[in-house]
Amino acid sequence: MSEAAYLAGLVAAGAGALLGAALPARHRVPGAALASAVACLAALLGAGQVLASGRPFALRLAEVLPLTGAELSLDPLGALFVAATAVVGLAVSCYSVGYGAHAPAGRATTATLPAFLATVLLVPAAASVATFMVAWELMALTSLLALLADHRRRAEARDAAQWYAAMTHAGAAAILLGLVLLAAHAGGQGFTEIAAHRGRLSSPIASVVFVLTLLGFASKAGAVPLHVWLPRAHPEAPSPVSALMSGAMVNLGVYGILLVGEDLLGGGPLWWWLLVAALGVSSAFFGALHAAASTDAKRLLAYSTVDNVGLVLLGVGSAGALAAGGERAVAGLVLLAALFHLLNHSLFKGCLFLGAGAVQHAAGTRDLDRLGGLARRMPATAVLFGIGALAISALPGLNGFASEWLLLEGLLHGFASRSAVTEAALLAGVATLAITGGLTATAFVKALGVGFLGQPRTEGAREAKEVPPSMLAGMALLAAGCVALGVAPGVVLPGLERAVSSGLAGGAPRAARPGLGLALASWRGAVQPALVVSGLLAGIVLAWGALRLAPRPAELRRPRHAEAWGCGRESQTARMEITATSFSEPLQRVFADVLRPDHDLEVTHAAESRYFPEAISFHQRVDDAIERVVYRPVISAVARWGRVARRVPNGSVHRYLAFGFAALVLVLVVLA
Amino acid sequence: MTATLAPVATAGLGLPARAGLSLLQVAAVAVGGPLLVGLMGKIRARAEGRVGPPVTQVLLDLRKLLGKEAVRAEHTSAVAALAPLVLAASAALAAAIAPLVVTRPVMAAGADVFVVVYLLLMGSVALALGGLDAGTAFGGMGSSRAMTIGAISEPALLVGVLALAVQARTSNLPGIVAASLAHPGWLASPQRLLALGALVVVVIAETGRIPVDNPSTHLELTMVHEAMILECSGSDLALVSLGEAMRLGLLLGLVANLFFPWGVDASGSGLAVLIGLGALGAKTAAIATLIALVEVSTAKLRLFRVPELLAGGFVLAVVAVTTGLVTR
Secondary structure, eight states: OHHHHHHHHHHHHHHHHHHHHHSOHHHHHHHHHHHHHHHHHHHHHHHHHHHHHOOOEEEEETTTSTTTOEEEEEOHHHHHHHHHHHHHHHHHHHHHHHHHHHSOOOHHHHHHHHHHHHHHHHGGGBOBHHHHHHHHHHHHHHHHHHHGGGTTTOHHHHHHHHHHHHHHHHHHHHHHHHHHHHHHHHTOSBHHHHHHTGGGSOHHHHHHHHHHHHHHHHHHHTOTTSOTTHHHHHHHSOHHHHHHIIIIIHHHHHHHHHIIIIIITOSOOHHHHHHHHHHHHHHHHHHHHHHHHOOBHHHHHHHHHHHHHHHHHHHHHHHHHHHHTTOHHHHHHHHHHHHHHHHHHHHHHHHHHHHHHHHHHHHSOOBGGGOOOHHHHSHHHHHHHHHHHHHHTTOTTSHHHHHHHHHHHHHHHHTTSSOHHHHHHHHHHHHHHHHHHHHHHHHHHHHHHHHHSSOOOSHHHHTOOOOOHHHHHHHHHHHHHHHHHHHOGGGGHHHHHHHHHHHSTTOOOOOEESSSSEEESSSSOEEOHHHHHHHHHHHHHHHHHHHHHSSSOGGGTSOEEEOOOOTTOSOOOGGGSOOHHHHTHHHHHHTHHHHOOEEEEEEEEOSSOTTSEEEEEEEEEOOOHHIIIIIHHHHHHHHHHHHHHHTSOOSOHHHHHHHHHHHHHHHHHHHO | OHHHHHHHHHHTSOHHHHHHHHHHHHHHHHHHHHHHHHHHHHHHHHHTTOOOOOTTHHHHHHHHHHTSOOEEETTOOHHHHHHHHHHHHHHHHHHHHSOSSBSSOTTGGGOBHHHHHHHHHHHHHHHHHHHHHTOOHHHHHHHHHHHHHHHHHHHHHHHHHHHHHHHHTOOBHHHHHHHHHHOGGGGGSHHHHHHHHHHHHHHHHHTTOTTTOOTTOOOTTTOSHHHHTTTOOHHHHHHHHHHHHHHHHHHHHHHHHHHOOTTOBSSOOHHHHHHHHHHHHHHHHHHHHHHHHHHHHSOOOOGGGHHHHHHHHHHHHHHHHHHHHHOO
């Protein structure tokens, strides 16, 4: 039953891609969106059944792939990723109807979205090396095509696509190498065979496999320093694609690490997981800092994805390290928190990217410095974006708080472990969580406050109108998820528990007690978000009521609106407002060593006196320091090598024959 | 022994009684917070050789402001109206669930220290958004500075309370207080002293006292908190001032009870509650006096020197956790 629903979902998504390519322009977008929505509902049904029952399914489709056949199986861990993708996909399908209505999309653009969705749904179910690699590469290709939708109008999109293509294919090559090595040594390419025969692997081989695949998966997840494609690609993609990339595709990097490290290799030594945790720490810190410094709304969201994936990797790494030390109960709790945060991230980041797309749609720009005052012009978008922004800032009552609390509790109780190295890693983890918490709140106060509050800074923002209902419905679906999982996080715990048991090699004992709130099973610790929310609402209503009843004349009870105080100046204009750049300036200065902003200040003096400037121009850019320090030298070295190598093939047939002969001799020497 | 007995004793109290005790705590913080602000002002004035306003001045100001109409800037949205309410409500909720007068007020099982920390963050976020809502230069500047300081003080706060949670093996606030009562020796342990240092730095930063911010300045170049609430007036300003004073009272009360838990009432009987109230008042007044004396003797730091102070607090907190792990 669950496999039928899941397969129906894949087929419907494929049909959506065909419909998008075949239907006439007027029906193209709604047709593809309808098929994608059906696909997501069916996949959600299938994955939900696996999560609810804990019973995986396995399928063999011999005709689909030549030579090996396709092997599919969905265990609760994979089902969790399918479910997260399906929820984001459902919202995106709904949203794309309104999004596509304003700018008629071409056949290819319309067809790639359902195709991309289908591949993201497919990867967690792949159960053999061949199936997995085919699904993985299809996902890379379809997402690359989806990213290129705007390439004619925007040179940045082409640039981003180049980075993405290079990084994702280098990553895929590393994964392929690792998995082929694994399959060769385990004597089979099915994942169940590999898991059964992992005892044959020597530990250096296992480590090489893990590190190779980690490189590929961490680059897909956007872990620093392999993240450079992400802050380029996610902003440049059309917003529905951005939401699907950040809300669903990056998750699969985490899935891959768990699949190879725990499922196939069965745990492994401590240092593997410390490496994962270290990637998480660097990503969380670097991503949060850049998010706080960004002024482009979608770039901010992309860096925040790096931050949140970092927190998830930190959890996965800590869980693996604790499990390697034999602390299965705490490891289960930490992994539960990490997977919960991953699910929550899909919800709020999907909502935020769709919100940023709505802003771009309505105001024509996503540069926060050119927005402002949108809350009065597009109130529904403002509320929905606000819910996402407050959820990601981990305010109590929304889902981000629930998972961050669980993660904090997991790290706290991990301190009882025996290994000093693990404890040091946990301490680094808590410190990272603490630092990113404040930075994330700053970043999203900026996004919400500068983008939606205050006065409009440009004509585009002044003329902005509320987006169509279908776009709002897509955002509302995800925002409702944020609120529901924030008030009653306990409802998803049973499913998450099953995903944890199938994700951690050897399973894990129950980490949390069933209930509406969160209560730890083996330690003293609980939160009841429903009570917190009702207490807050009661407090707000009481304070509001008390103010209405305060003893003062009736004409003074209603607030009056008047001009803002302007230091004695006659009037305030929007040019006097703080911008996103100035909002983040203090933080940039504090963290200048990491961010390394480029300043450019030019003062033209008046001819009469040096004391009177005629014009001042100030430019500032915050580029990715890792890109500048690590990637640029590599790229220029490769380019230089390419220029040198171009001199070798000069068109002379004799030279080519000599090359061929030399190569043949070399092969013979090696074989002999 | 007391640790195991204490929760049982209050667990016998019914929900209405515990809700009543929580309301008592909220009232104590709502009255005590402004009084503490007034006390600090009085001590500063005396130390500087002035008479100074009476201790009850903040309460009198609140009464005056509540009788006035609120004037809001013309471009504001619903955020300007909601921000003061959220600030006050989040502070009140935190005061209701924290073990201030009694060890187990309402919702004791879910009274987690991280809930209180994030409730405080909620108030800060509401205030910062309120500062941006009017679209003026000052409001935005104040929000930017307040969020920057908040972002750097948050790690010290979180890791500082973690040091206590690791020692007590729970992050449940009543649990930490009960464990501290049961182990008087902990008070002198190095990790507690280091964590105390970290949390004092945080309290100074979060409540906007010298050397981080000067609550009595309106100079454009230096103000942080005052810039953010420049557009608040009348009852809005009353709620913001009350909320800020409650946050001060709550933070001082938490520091007092986490580090010096004597006098916190575990039984819920009438006399014990009175003793708890008196102890809370005496302890917070003592800490407030110390902070005021420090304020008199130091100058406000430049904004870009503040991170150094807060980073110092963060390092203290990390060392506190490490010491706790090493000396275990």
